[in-house]
Amino acid sequence: MLIVALILFGMLIGAGAQLVLGREGKSIDWAMAVVAGLIGSFIGGLLLSLISGDGLALRPSGIIGSIVGAVIVTAGWRWSRSRLAS
Template sequence: MLIIGIILFGMLIGAGAQLVLGRGAKGIDWGLAIVAGLVGSFVGGLLISLLAGDGLDFRPSGIIGSIVGAILITAGWMWVKGRSTTT
């Protein structure tokens, strides 16, 4: 049950990242949302939590780090995808 919750949380964070970056008008890419949410949550959430001194507990700093991480992953993916279609 925890794994399903983590996947759903990552998917929501990834979809939110796409909406923040303006991709929501084209529709949400759910595959990208899951990947960006999970990777962004792991990397961003872990780094921010450790830098804030919260450890591995579930804290607001980890949630903020998850959102920032997902936005960075989504922006990077959109940049790479945009470069590959223009050449």
């Protein structure tokens, strides 16, 4: 059950990152949302939680770090995809 909750949380964070950066097209790319959300949450959320001293508990610093991490991963994904298309 925890794995399903983590995947859903990653999807929401990844979708939020796409909304922050602006969507490409009419809908959210859910594959990108899952990957960016999970990677961004792991790297950004864990790093910011540990730096702020909150540990591994669910705190606002971890959620903010998750969103920032997902935005960075989504922006990098879009940049690399545009470089390959050119």
